[in-house]
Amino acid sequence: MRYRRPGLDVFSHLLLILAVIAFLFPVWMALTAATHSRTDLYTSIAPLWFGSEGLHNFISVLTEPIPGVGASASTMLLNSLVMSLGIAFGKIAISMLAAYAVVFFRFPGRALCFWLIFMTLMLPVEVRIVPTYQVVADLHMLNSYPGMILPLMASATATFLFRQFFLTVPPELLEAARVDGAGPWKFLWDILLPLSKTNIAALFVIMFLYGWNQYLWPLMITTDQSWTTVVVSLKQLASASDALVPWQLVTAMALLALIPPVVVIIVMQRYFVKGLVDSEK
Amino acid sequence: MATFQHQRLTPWLLLAPQLVVVGLFFFWPAGQAIYQSLFTQDPFGLASTFSGLQNFIDVLHDPEYLAAFTVTILFTLSVAVASLCIALLLAVLADRVIKGSRFYRTLLTWPYAVAPAVAAVLWSFLFDPSLGRISHFLELVGVHWDHHINGGQALALVIIASVWVHVSYNFVFFLAGLQAIPKSLLEAAAIDAAGPWRRFWTITFPLLSPIMFFLLITNTTYAFFETFGAIDATTAGGPGGATRTLIYKIYEDGFKGLDVGHSAAQSVLLMILVAALTLVQFRYIERKAHY
Amino acid sequence: MATLTLNALKKRYPNGHLTLHGIDLKVAHGELIVIVGPSGCGKSTLLRSIAGLESITEGDLWIDDTRVNDKEPAQRDIAMVFQNYALYPHMTVFDNMAYALKNRGIPKQECEQKVRETAKLLGLEELLERRPRQLSGGQRQRVAMGRAIVRSPKVFLFDEPLSNLDAALRVQMRLEIRRLLKRLGTTAIYVTHDQVEAMTLADRLVVMNGGQVEQVGAPLELYSRPATRFVARFIGSPSMNLITLEATTSPLAKHPLVRDMPAEPMEKAATLGIRPEHLRITDPLQALFRLEVEMVEPLGADTLVYGHAAGIAEQIVVRLDGIHPLEESAQLYLGAERENLHFFDVEGRRV
Numbered sequence: 066m067r068y069r070r071p072g073l074d075v076f077s078h079l080l081l082i083l084a085v086i087a088f089l090f091p092v093w094m095a096l097t098a099a100t101h102s103r104t105d106l107y108t109s110i111a112p113l114w115f116g117s118e119g120l121h122n123f124i125s126v127l128t129e130p131i132p133g134v135g136a137s138a139s140t141m142l143l144n145s146l147v148m149s150l151g152i153a154f155g156k157i158a159i160s161m162l163a164a165y166a167v168v169f170f171r172f173p174g175r176a177l178c179f180w181l182i183f184m185t186l187m188l189p190v191e192v193r194i195v196p197t198y199q200v201v202a203d204l205h206m207l208n209s210y211p212g213m214i215l216p217l218m219a220s221a222t223a224t225f226l227f228r229q230f231f232l233t234v235p236p237e238l239l240e241a242a243r244v245d246g247a248g249p250w251k252f253l254w255d256i257l258l259p260l261s262k263t264n265i266a267a268l269f270v271i272m273f274l275y276g277w278n279q280y281l282w283p284l285m286i287t288t289d290q291s292w293t294t295v296v297v298s299l300k301q302l303a304s305a306s307d308a309l310v311p312w313q314l315v316t317a318m319a320l321l322a323l324i325p326p327v328v329v330i331i332v333m334q335r336y337f338v339k340g341l342v343d344s345e346k
Numbered sequence: 347m348a349t350f351q352h353q354r355l356t357p358w359l360l361l362a363p364q365l366v367v368v369g370l371f372f373f374w375p376a377g378q379a380i381y382q383s384l385f386t387q388d389p390f391g392l393a394s395t396f397s398g399l400q401n402f403i404d405v406l407h408d409p410e411y412l413a414a415f416t417v418t419i420l421f422t423l424s425v426a427v428a429s430l431c432i433a434l435l436l437a438v439l440a441d442r443v444i445k446g447s448r449f450y451r452t453l454l455t456w457p458y459a460v461a462p463a464v465a466a467v468l469w470s471f472l473f474d475p476s477l478g479r480i481s482h483f484l485e486l487v488g489v490h491w492d493h494h495i496n497g498g499q500a501l502a503l504v505i506i507a508s509v510w511v512h513v514s515y516n517f518v519f520f521l522a523g524l525q526a527i528p529k530s531l532l533e534a535a536a537i538d539a540a541g542p543w544r545r546f547w548t549i550t551f552p553l554l555s556p557i558m559f560f561l562l563i564t565n566t567t568y569a570f571f572e573t574f575g576a577i578d579a580t581t582a583g584g585p586g587g588a589t590r591t592l593i594y595k596i597y598e599d600g601f602k603g604l605d606v607g608h609s610a611a612q613s614v615l616l617m618i619l620v621a622a623l624t625l626v627q628f629r630y631i632e633r634k635a636h637y
Numbered sequence: 638m639a640t641l642t643l644n645a646l647k648k649r650y651p652n653g654h655l656t657l658h659g660i661d662l663k664v665a666h667g668e669l670i671v672i673v674g675p676s677g678c679g680k681s682t683l684l685r686s687i688a689g690l691e692s693i694t695e696g697d698l699w700i701d702d703t704r705v706n707d708k709e710p711a712q713r714d715i716a717m718v719f720q721n722y723a724l725y726p727h728m729t730v731f732d733n734m735a736y737a738l739k740n741r742g743i744p745k746q747e748c749e750q751k752v753r754e755t756a757k758l759l760g761l762e763e764l765l766e767r768r769p770r771q772l773s774g775g776q777r778q779r780v781a782m783g784r785a786i787v788r789s790p791k792v793f794l795f796d797e798p799l800s801n802l803d804a805a806l807r808v809q810m811r812l813e814i815r816r817l818l819k820r821l822g823t824t825a826i827y828v829t830h831d832q833v834e835a836m837t838l839a840d841r842l843v844v845m846n847g848g849q850v851e852q853v854g855a856p857l858e859l860y861s862r863p864a865t866r867f868v869a870r871f872i873g874s875p876s877m878n879l880i881t882l883e884a885t886t887s888p889l890a891k892h893p894l895v896r897d898m899p900a901e902p903m904e905k906a907a908t909l910g911i912r913p914e915h916l917r918i919t920d921p922l923q924a925l926f927r928l929e930v931e932m933v934e935p936l937g938a939d940t941l942v943y944g945h946a947a948g949i950a951e952q953i954v955v956r957l958d959g960i961h962p963l964e965e966s967a968q969l970y971l972g973a974e975r976e977n978l979h980f981f982d983v984e985g986r987r988v
Binding site: 073074077078080081084085088089090091092094095098106107109110111113158159160162163165166167169170171172175178181182184185186187188189190191192193194195196197198199200201204215216218219220221224236237239240243248249250252274277278279280281284285296297299300303309310312315316319322323326327329330331334337338341342 | 348349350351353354356357358360361363364365367368370371372373374375376378379382432435436439440442443446450451452453454455456457458459460461462463464465467468469470471472474476477478479482510514515518519522542567570571572574575578579580582593596597600601606609610613616617620621624625
């Protein structure tokens with residue numbers, strides 16, 4: 066807008082910067098606390114500046130078994146990574162195939178499949194968490210990557226997004242491909258997949274965050290500590306002893322838990338916004 | 347839509363993975379929940395007897411369930427209202443400033459990447475009774491803070507942490523909505539001598555109301571489910587059930603208390619509630635499509 | 638080079654709607670057939686049935702001596718140019734053109750050679766590494782042509798390939814397509830709704846209406862001897878004047894040119910057709926009717942005059958050569974040569 070008011074501009078910037086600082090504040094406090102030793106920390110209130118420990122606390126959680134958890138943060142980071150990548154790629158793969166079938170084929174039972182899949186949009190995994198646990202236990206998938214990943218893939222959000230996108234693909238493209246001698250699989254691989262790149266990237270960001278930040282599900286199905294994810298373990302570390310909370314370790318862990326998804330969201334900002342806005346339409 | 351013809355097997359091959367996953371981990375458990383909600387199990391899970399709607403009646407008469415319901419409503423409303431208001435304010439400001447708009451967007455959206463559980467742990471450090479910066483400050487102004495003992499403060503802590511995460515989500519949508527408003531509309535209003543304040547309430551806000559409605563629903567489901575981690579990691583439903591939401595109670599009863607029947611009944615009730623919400627949302631989207 | 642034979646071709650959609658009512662057509666080697674008709678007449682469906690993009694409900698489709706009804710598009714050895722070009726947006730011009738060749742397992746070197754030859758033919762050499770979105774409309778059109786040509790198919794199919802171009806480019810591409818097709822000597826079917834395009838391109842023209850073929854023939858044959866009232870109105874611009882004859886009451890029916898028609902056809906004739914350019918100013922004695930001028934459109938090279946005549950319900954259009962300073966409400970006596978009068982019976986067939 067061209068009718069500007071300088072006073073209002075300054076005020077806007079001021080408030081925005083204030084918000085940026087407020088958003089960063091908890092992370093900053095975690096960062097400073099993580100560079101102190103426990104004794105330093107508990108001599109006064111939480112420090113505003115870095116302490117003398119440097120990266121020592123980070124190295125210690127990454128290499129040593131964490132009290133109350135039993136595994137080191139590197140194991141848990143790996144678990145988180147496998148789980149979130151598994152969910153992201155798995156969901157993208159099965160959703161894309163299913164959406165492809167629903168949009169580009171006509172076959173008896175198509176409408177039924179469509180509704181079966183889209184009914185899952187109604188209920189998030191948390192609602193049916195206890196029976197899902199029983200199913201996974203019956204399938205002997207507790208404490209395993211498939212057990213952590215597959216139930217979280219059972220939703221149609223990505224299928225819906227792919228369907229919306231496929232419907233915008235000009236039908237002549239399919240016809241041209243048929244004239245050019247491309248069958249269904251070739252069309253999917255040579256044409257549809259490259260055209261979906263942006264959508265896949267956007268979905269990847271959303272699904273990676275979704276997977277990484279899961280709490281209830283991995284908490285329930287990982288009874289063996291070596292399968293715990295980093296987000297879940299935070300609580301166990303914080304409440305390990307009845308005595309004082311080891312905040313220098315907890316904050317270090319919390320930072321390790323938030324850095325990967327935050328990096329993804331910042332690096333892929335454009336796709337993140339697209340993915341978020343598209344997947345909620 | 348152009349389609350492939352003479353393909354009988356291919357579509358089923360394509361659908362198979364999703365159908366298997368959805369069947370195994372959605373329909374089977376959902377069916378189980380409904381089935382179990384109609385049976386009473388003995389504490390060892392050895393025998394179960396059909397009990398009709400008894401579980402539902404028990405649950406609805408359980409004062410703890412009703413308390414959890416109240417907590418959920420209070421929690422949901424606070425999170426939704428607070429994060430919507432803050433996000434709208436920030437989005438309007440970020441939309442106003444031309445310089446640095448992208449910069450602000452990045453710096454105001456990253457908290458969305460933080461897991462609610464992690465966020466809650468970060469905030470509980472700030473509110474830690476012995477060394478937290480904020481609790482220390484509150485002490486100075488005469489408020490004694492200990493969310494391990496004080497139920498209201500415990501609820502406030504989880505609300506703050508959840509809002510902190512969710513503001514960024516709403517911010518993204520509000521900003522996208524604001525940027526989609528044709529500038530000519532606002533210019534027309536400016537020519538009609540409407541000041542910035544009037545312009546916002548008479549033009550911008552009404553045009554944002556569809557997004558507002560949509561966000562209200564997604565915020566509700568967020569507060570219902572995704573905040574489980576925030577609650578479990580900091581207050582674990584306590585003290586005294588002050589932060590025990592519906593989903594937390596299902597988890598407690600079904601998983602810790604092994605009371606499968608009642609937990610299943612609660613699941614079914616929650617399913618109905620969420621399905622109703624989703625249907626409202628679908629209907630609204632359908633209506634929007636006609637514009 | 639190939640022949641194409643359509644034998645009582647019918648297309649019924651799953652919802653029961655019959656789009657093609659049995660089409661018969663024989664296309665010779667290297668012939669350029671243009672199918673023209675109003676929208677919804679079934680011309681695109683016919684083309685897509687030939688391509689194999691729509692299944693054929695009844696009848697036979699032969700390419701040379703092979704019945705291809707049940708063959709996939711790719712097995713029919715045809716190539717198609719789409720209205721919106723349907724270029725693969727993520728592939729370069731080169732890859733777009735080479736895609737069909739690669740799918741047929743043609744060795745890379747041969748692919749490359751063929752693409753380059755075709756690119757040269759169409760003047761696309763400089764553009765081979767570009768992507769479709771970096772091309773202008775005309776260039777995209779050319780690439781779409783190139784993608785079809787590079788395979789040297791038996792039959793080319795064109796689905797309104799010029800309708801997304803602006804007028805000037807359309808004229809230029811029209812000439813180019815004609816020249817190219819004659820040079821390649823490939824059989825081609827070309828669908829359009831633009832009658833100028835149809836007239837200038839076609840060896841033979843197929844006029845379709847309501848899922849049926851109204852007339853097949855050389856463009857000028859259709860112009861001078863339209864077989865039906867529909868073809869008469871569809872070919873030529875402005876459209877032919879069609880005048881309903883009521884044998885007893887209309888003064889026109891008593892005019893010697895009309896009255897002296899052989900008795901038998903005259904009884905059946907229900908409509909008299911005269912093209913606007915065939916009406917000329919004449920003396921009152923020989924005139925078919927007297928026109929009350931209502932509107933004049935001076936176009937420079939000719940002048941269009943609109944008006945009504947006594948006893949004729951329809952508005953009459955006259956095309957006069959050159960400039961005519963006519964006033965509105967002026968009166969014109971108009972006549973025509975005998976060979977330029979067309980008579981149609983009640984069913985709309987030529988008498």
